[in-house]
Amino acid sequence: MKIAVIGLGTMGAPMARHLVAAGHDVTVHNRTREREAPLAELGAARAATPAEAAAGAEVVLCCVSDTPDVEAILLNGDTGVIATISPGALVIDCSTISPEGARRLAAAFAEHQVGFVDAPVSGGSEGAEKATLAIMCGGSEADFARALPVLDIIGGAITLVGPVGCGQIAKAVNQVVLAGVYQGVAEGIVLAHRAGADVEKVVAAIENGAARSWVLENRAPNMQADAYPLGFRVRLHRKDLGIALETARECGIPLPVTSYVATQEDGLIHGGHGDEDMSAIARTVRRNAGIADGPLKG
Amino acid sequence: MKIAVIGLGTMGAPMARHLVAAGHDVTVHNRTREREAPLAELGAARAATPAEAAAGAEVVLCCVSDTPDVEAILLNGDTGVIATISPGALVIDCSTISPEGARRLAAAFAEHQVGFVDAPVSGGSEGAEKATLAIMCGGSEADFARALPVLDIIGGAITLVGPVGCGQIAKAVNQVVLAGVYQGVAEGIVLAHRAGADVEKVVAAIENGAARSWVLENRAPNMQADAYPLGFRVRLHRKDLGIALETARECGIPLPVTSYVATQEDGLIHGGHGDEDMSAIARTVRRNAGIADGPLKG
Numbered sequence: 001m002k003i004a005v006i007g008l009g010t011m012g013a014p015m016a017r018h019l020v021a022a023g024h025d026v027t028v029h030n031r032t033r034e035r036e037a038p039l040a041e042l043g044a045a046r047a048a049t050p051a052e053a054a055a056g057a058e059v060v061l062c063c064v065s066d067t068p069d070v071e072a073i074l075l076n077g078d079t080g081v082i083a084t085i086s087p088g089a090l091v092i093d094c095s096t097i098s099p100e101g102a103r104r105l106a107a108a109f110a111e112h113q114v115g116f117v118d119a120p121v122s123g124g125s126e127g128a129e130k131a132t133l134a135i136m137c138g139g140s141e142a143d144f145a146r147a148l149p150v151l152d153i154i155g156g157a158i159t160l161v162g163p164v165g166c167g168q169i170a171k172a173v174n175q176v177v178l179a180g181v182y183q184g185v186a187e188g189i190v191l192a193h194r195a196g197a198d199v200e201k202v203v204a205a206i207e208n209g210a211a212r213s214w215v216l217e218n219r220a221p222n223m224q225a226d227a228y229p230l231g232f233r234v235r236l237h238r239k240d241l242g243i244a245l246e247t248a249r250e251c252g253i254p255l256p257v258t259s260y261v262a263t264q265e266d267g268l269i270h271g272g273h274g275d276e277d278m279s280a281i282a283r284t285v286r287r288n289a290g291i292a293d294g295p296l297k298g
Numbered sequence: 299m300k301i302a303v304i305g306l307g308t309m310g311a312p313m314a315r316h317l318v319a320a321g322h323d324v325t326v327h328n329r330t331r332e333r334e335a336p337l338a339e340l341g342a343a344r345a346a347t348p349a350e351a352a353a354g355a356e357v358v359l360c361c362v363s364d365t366p367d368v369e370a371i372l373l374n375g376d377t378g379v380i381a382t383i384s385p386g387a388l389v390i391d392c393s394t395i396s397p398e399g400a401r402r403l404a405a406a407f408a409e410h411q412v413g414f415v416d417a418p419v420s421g422g423s424e425g426a427e428k429a430t431l432a433i434m435c436g437g438s439e440a441d442f443a444r445a446l447p448v449l450d451i452i453g454g455a456i457t458l459v460g461p462v463g464c465g466q467i468a469k470a471v472n473q474v475v476l477a478g479v480y481q482g483v484a485e486g487i488v489l490a491h492r493a494g495a496d497v498e499k500v501v502a503a504i505e506n507g508a509a510r511s512w513v514l515e516n517r518a519p520n521m522q523a524d525a526y527p528l529g530f531r532v533r534l535h536r537k538d539l540g541i542a543l544e545t546a547r548e549c550g551i552p553l554p555v556t557s558y559v560a561t562q563e564d565g566l567i568h569g570g571h572g573d574e575d576m577s578a579i580a581r582t583v584r585r586n587a588g589i590a591d592g593p594l595k596g
Contacts, residue, residue: 204457
């Protein structure tokens, strides 16, 4: 299949590699064009613009990090995908943007008889490398069926959540849930330490009960060590919470804990911790408790 | 072994049954004495006071719901366990009280050469019935070794967290973590609904990724159905958060999300929802969003 992949960052580059390895006819484009070189070595064609990449493609897969970037890549009248894409083709957007933004994009492509699936992912750089990403999809059943053979190559658990935008809703919900879980685990870890218990033993005592979570199992050690290797960047989670909170505002829902965590993350980013793993939210709880930097002892 | 069980509520009664079934010589006491009758039918002896129950016992197991009750049962000079318990015996307290309270009790018994293990449990009435409770223990290694054969009969995952009080610290941490997780899941579920997605499909799309938790898997359906069968009561979680927040205050740690959830639970209790499962925290998020009572549709 002729596939264009636009955006070769931490997520897009391994996606493109997997598609080349699966034998597809892949054309790549990245704004910083040097990033295309490793893909070209593997056999991908290079395109100077998104429009050039999309010309003749059956599927255009886009994976960048911000709504304005997605809109420029897809909708720019001269250099965007929409300038050249053929009727009957399909756009798959793996970027995380607002549900409303996804609906606007889908409507623009529908006018050209081009299908659209929003397909934000979860699972980080490791999931992209191993092709185990969870992919949350919004689109018609017909478009999803066309996207599935492509998504199967780059991801693991692939779910059609509902019509266009519903993939983005699921991603926003994912980030909202994570805000509460990370904050709860961080408050618990700091309490365990300050109250005088061995943090590791406390975690072992509770992690198989009702408090069980991926975060407690996989990120409590970061919080204890006061070291936050990636993982998933604070600044990207904060960006996604911005989308979730904007969506919540439009729907008239106060999300008090999500809002609180977002503002704490603003503080982390301002303090130079935006590129740490989001388990660094523990820094804010520690600091409010006057705990100096460094590993937590028992 | 001669064992006294004091407190035959939702948790204590099945504990006593399991110990009788395991062939131990069990004496029971409960403030509301009628509750002793079903145990007596199974072969347990009845005692009129905690002191009478503890006379000659090798192990005294106590399971009630509040610090003043525990102190009255154990330390009352005339009718309490301390009035009759033999040197060399062991007190196991399965109640949830403050870590500091546990240390005070242990010190009082140490003066009588009586060992003490704080052993709060998690897993609810179902865990007590099935003897699968998680039990978080604080005590010396020697006292824990003596408690273990008894705890093995009433629970599943049994952990020695550290010295006396550390079982209570682990329990407090468990409840703090749960506060964040429940609130995060509730905010996510309400956002999914309001933004127009099928809640069940959103949960399915995210529950195997980083947002994975026991609460999301097991309590999101309650939140969607707007029905909160037990489970674990809001009023008991609120009581436990009181212990956690008091401990945090003594240690000088602000726990902002725990504090927020505690005050929301106060509102639920005031509104007549204190005996619902704590997934009822979703009520507060729904109401702030102006969503009428009833199941959430897609």
